Amino acid sequence: MATIDPIEFRNAAGQFMTGVTVVTTLDADGERAGLTANSFTSVSLNPPMVLVCVGHDTSTVEAFKAQNGFVVHVLADAQKDVSMQFAAKGIDRFEGLDVSEGYDGLPVVAGALATFECSTAHVYEGGDHLIFVGQVQRLSTGDADAPALGYFRGRYFTS
Numbered sequence: 001m002a003t004i005d006p007i008e009f010r011n012a013a014g015q016f017m018t019g020v021t022v023v024t025t026l027d028a029d030g031e032r033a034g035l036t037a038n039s040f041t042s043v044s045l046n047p048p049m050v051l052v053c054v055g056h057d058t059s060t061v062e063a064f065k066a067q068n069g070f071v072v073h074v075l076a077d078a079q080k081d082v083s084m085q086f087a088a089k090g091i092d093r094f095e096g097l098d099v100s101e102g103y104d105g106l107p108v109v110a111g112a113l114a115t116f117e118c119s120t121a122h123v124y125e126g127g128d129h130l131i132f133v134g135q136v137q138r139l140s141t142g143d144a145d146a147p148a149l150g151y152f153r154g155r156y157f158t159s
Contacts, residue, residue, distance in 0.1 A: 020075045020149040020156070022086045023052050024107045025060070025067040032094050032107045033063035036087040038151050039129070040072055048136040050116050053129040059089065061130065069104050069119045070134055073112035077147040077158040082109065103137045113142045 024034035039053035052072055054064050064070060075083055086093045098110035103117035118134025125131075148159040 014153050017150055017152045017157075020083050020151050021052070022073045022075060022079075022082060022109060022112075023054070023064075023070055024073070024109065025063050025070040026106060027060075027063035028066040030105075031063075032099070033060040034086050034093050034107070034109075035060050036083045040074075043133060048139075049121060049133055050118060050136060051131055051133045053126060053131050055129050057128070064130070064132060065123070067106075067120070069106050069117070069137075070132060071102055071106045071108055071118065072116040072134075073109050074114040075149040076111065076113050076142065077149045079111055080149055080156055082111070083149060083156075111142065113146060113148055115140045115142075 018038040019040070021037050021040045022034055023037050024032065027033050035054065035058055037052055037054070041051055043049040043051050050072060052070065054061050082097065085091070094107065100108050100110065102108035104119070106117060108115060108117065116134070116136050117138040118136050120132055121135045122133040123130055150157045150159055
């Protein structure tokens with residue numbers, strides 16, 4: 001098996017344009033947790049399913065493992081600060097945000113282009129990440145004319 005340098009792999013994967021999401025859940029004590037992720041995709045139309053990948057070394061992985069659900073927020077360009085807030089370490093990632101209670105009490109951040117409220121259907125090992133597959137229980141869409149927040153070659157961009 002070939003040895004591939006992780007930095008080279010990251011740079012190659014960065015050639016693929018992605019959207020930017022914030023994924024939220026509750027930890028075992030009912031406290032809100034979340035992170036910024038670009039590893040999100042739809043999986044199935046019937047039943048409606050999506051997946052997101054969470055690194056084993058993230059501060060929130062235990063919350064995602066403890067909870068039986070999560071919410072994926074597809075961010076608008078105007079939410080770059082939300083993305084950066086959920087990527088920061090050692091802060092209250094929900095501070096100053098408009099957050100409501102969604103499916104099964106999960107935290108829903110206002111203003112996203114699309115929101116997928118999911119029950120966890122499957123969890124798979126994926127190298128240094130866990131792959132969470134969720135069955136969509138509720139969804140909503142925001143401003144259809146708002147530009148999306150994207151990520152390409154290590155930088156944010158607007159659709």
